[in-house]
Amino acid sequence: MSEIVFANVSRAFRRDGRDFPALESIDLTVGEREFVAIVGPSGCGKTTCLRMVAGLEFPTSGEVTVGGAAVRGPGPERAVVFQQFALFPWKSVAENIEFGLKAKGVEAAARRATIAGFVELMGLQGYESAFPHQLSGGMQQRVAIARAYALDPAVLLMDEPFGALDAQTRSVMQEELVKLARRNPRTVLFITHAVEEAVYLADRVVVMTRRPGRIREIIDVGRVRREEGWDRLERIEEVMDQPSFVHLRTHIWKSLREQQQTNGQSNQGGEQ
């Protein structure tokens, strides 16, 4: 059981003795082994949503549950891949992947086997003893993904994992993540501000409003993907060429743009 449920979740930040709402009345269920992406303008609280599932932040009101139990703190069954990789700079690639396995109490022989498996899966052969600063951004994020996957987590939380990568590396990583997710399905919550990335990867895309963050719309991309047979296509650019893909992307873009405009108008007198 690894269903993620946001039940009427709100989150406010206190600054200078005043409460600033960051998220308001979020109701969302990410089903078992479903891949849900949240898109929204920066500052809309999408990262806060992920951090509340990770147990790194807590709702001001409402409740976040995973597998039916309220989230009380971080745990290895909910692995996180951070935007800035967050690799331990003093540990080698293999030692970074090993960290969680050690904390979990996995035996040395089993650890070695798991590390070897993920090193191969993520194309990191030959870099096992390299340190993070010796690797490119793309390679570092492969290590971070391997480190998270190695724990065999029920839930995978990814916070703009490809945001710091250049466009080409990003496409390659997106393709690989899709392959990984098909072979090894997990309940995934994926945060991004890149609309195409969300449509390419997710089963459902959640569009959020500008601060305070609310859910504006949820789009069932999975249905379109199945009907249009995107999975037949090997490469990301072929998928992105499909009229059905372009249609969805444009729809989400508009959704984001419209609220930006309406927000812009309402903000004239509103903000400060």
Added chain:
Amino acid sequence: MAVSRTKASRAQLFALSAAGFASLFALWSAVAASGWVAPQFLPPPWAVAERFAFLLSHPFAGYTIEQHLVSSIGRFLMGFGLAAAIGVPLGLAMGWFRWLDEVVSPLFEAVRFVAPIAWVPFAALWFGTGIGGPTLVIFMGAFPPALVNSYRGARFVEPRLIEAAQTLGAGSWRVIAQVLLPASVPSIVAGLRISAGLGWQSLVGAELIVASSGIGYLMVKGQSNMSSAIVMSGMIAIGIVGFAIDIALRRVEAAIHARRGL
């Protein structure tokens, strides 16, 4: 001469350092040779060198200068080792556990301003003049930087590294040992360099008052023999060893930075 901080070559820098030393010795020699100052007050450099060489092979105050140094270094290693062994883990734990910080910080702040040398009477009373007393004095000198730098190191670890460790299933102790400690190593080593310097200074101070061997003891005995050359030999030995300790720790620091790619 236009030698900027960034462009100076190693050879230029070395030449400048050598020039500094040479000027000091020239001035010293000139003053001593002029006869303005009596040799009892300021022995000329060559007399000190001669005395230093003599002390290498002839015991004074019971031991040769090397034996005195070995005795001092032994005490230094005890006190410094103890300061590092207690200060570093305590500082890291204080950086993680808020309650421990609240318990220890006020005590520490109050005691920190008591100069190490002011502990000498109690050190002698409680631990005697052999190895225990001087060890306590050097501990009091070396402890604060060891503690403060590991505490600061732990407090300024990038939060995302701690969060990453926690989401990978690490508990408090694993976070301290596997994240705070390695992440704070540069800060800890910088602190230990200061600790070693202060400890070495405090030790010699302690030996001037309580000890029956050691380089400070040699200097006190030299003073009561009215031999300024012996006192200066002691000062030179202190300088050389202190410099060597600092160079050794600087090497460690550089090696760590290189490994991290800093």
